[in-house]
Amino acid sequence: MTSWNVEFLQANAPASQRALIILNQPFSSPLFHRLWNACKWRCCADGGANRLYDLFSRPEFKGDTDFRRLFLPDLIKGDLDSIRDDVRRYYESQGVPVIQDDDQDSTDLMKCISAVEEKEQVEEAPRNDVILLGGLSGRLDQTIHTLSYLHKLRKVRPRVFAVTDDxxxxxxxxxxxxxxxxxxxxxxxxxxxxxxxxxxxxxxxxxxxxxxxxxxxxxxxxxxxxxxxxxxxxxxxxxxxxxxxxxxxxxxxxx
CATH class of the missing domain: 2.60.120.320 (Thiamin pyrophosphokinase, thiamin-binding domain)
Incomplete structure (x- = not known):
């Protein structure tokens, strides 16, 4: 019997052995904060960096605080055909690694999953639960890719969740x-x-x-x-x- 829950969506869920991958799809501020705070490691898949950067242009983040510096991802990875130049420059200036991977046989999501696996191997750490912010909305072909890829991952990464606002x-x-x-x-x-x-x-x-x-x-x-x-x-x-x-x-x- 395999047990499941969505405690990572709770308001005060402690940061646990989870990895967050931000995809290039819309998301709300409340959902973002829940997932960000519940994860210890965060990665943007190429254009997902644009979504993260633009989040802090919304009216609720206006003021003297530079919220972007409080929410820096641990990595940005992909073929980098979607990330904007201004977004890339900003995150590089903040010391965020931006890794270009031109492998045409893997998607940006697959590249980020590989990054999670590399991190676990280097740190000899327990396997992370992986949470995708996005993946079930927007373009149908991208949704089908999420469905297909997580189906394949089930044998090697049994806990991968896809979350949207819906x-x-x-x-x-x-x-x-x-x-x-x-x-x-x-x-x-x-x-x-x-x-x-x-x-x-x-x-x-x-x-x-x-x-x-x-x-x-x-x-x-x-x-x-x-x-x-x-x-x-x-x-x-x-x-x-x-x-x-x-x-x-x-x-x-x-x-």
Whole structure:
């Protein structure tokens, strides 16, 4: 039984053995602060550096404090075809390593995951949970890449989460899982998505519409728009093949 939670989204979650990868997609200030504070190491994937830099141009950051200097990433990495010149100059002036990797067989996300792995090897550190800020919104091809890549990563990095202002999602490998539900953070809607597989057999408890030894596939039933139950503090899922679990975020819980 594999246990899961989203405690990294809690308001005062302590910085833990987690790595944050900021992708080139929009995000809100409250979500950013939750994830930044919950992680010990932070990386921008190419144009994700633009998103981080521009965050501090918003009205709530006006004043005498240079907020950008308080939120410097540990690394910026990618093929650097998206990062703006002014953003690159600023972060380099602050001592942030900006690494260009022109490997055309890997995406900026893949390059950043490699950086996490290199850091772990050098430091002989425990494996980090990885949190992607972005990856499930915007361009469809990029979303499909996130779905595909995390599906592949499940065997070597079993805890990789993708978070947007609307959703949190991750891959449940074949077997049994228990998801501890924080109803202050998660909205009602959730889904079990058979992405990257021909089919699976699902058994669940703790959902509004539970399944018992039920086949799920793109050619058959897909459990989208299912609901969490407020009286239930956990969801149990048994799957014969890896699937994507997604849950809606409750926006008010991040304010």
């Amino acid at each position: 959703n949190v999602g991750w891959v449940l490998d074949e077997g049994e899982h228990i998801i501890h539900v924080d109803h202050d953070l998660l909205g009602l809607t959730c889904g079990l998505l058979p992405v990257g597989i021909s089919s699976t057999i699902l058994t669940t408890s703790g959902l509004r519409w539970n399944l018992t030894e039920h086949p799920s596939s793109f050619d058959g039933m897909v459990s989208t728009s299912n609901h969490l139950v407020l009286e239930e503090k956990e969801v149990r899922i048994k799957t014969t093949r890896p699937i994507w679990w997604t849950a809606e975020l409750r926006g008010s819980g991040l304010v």
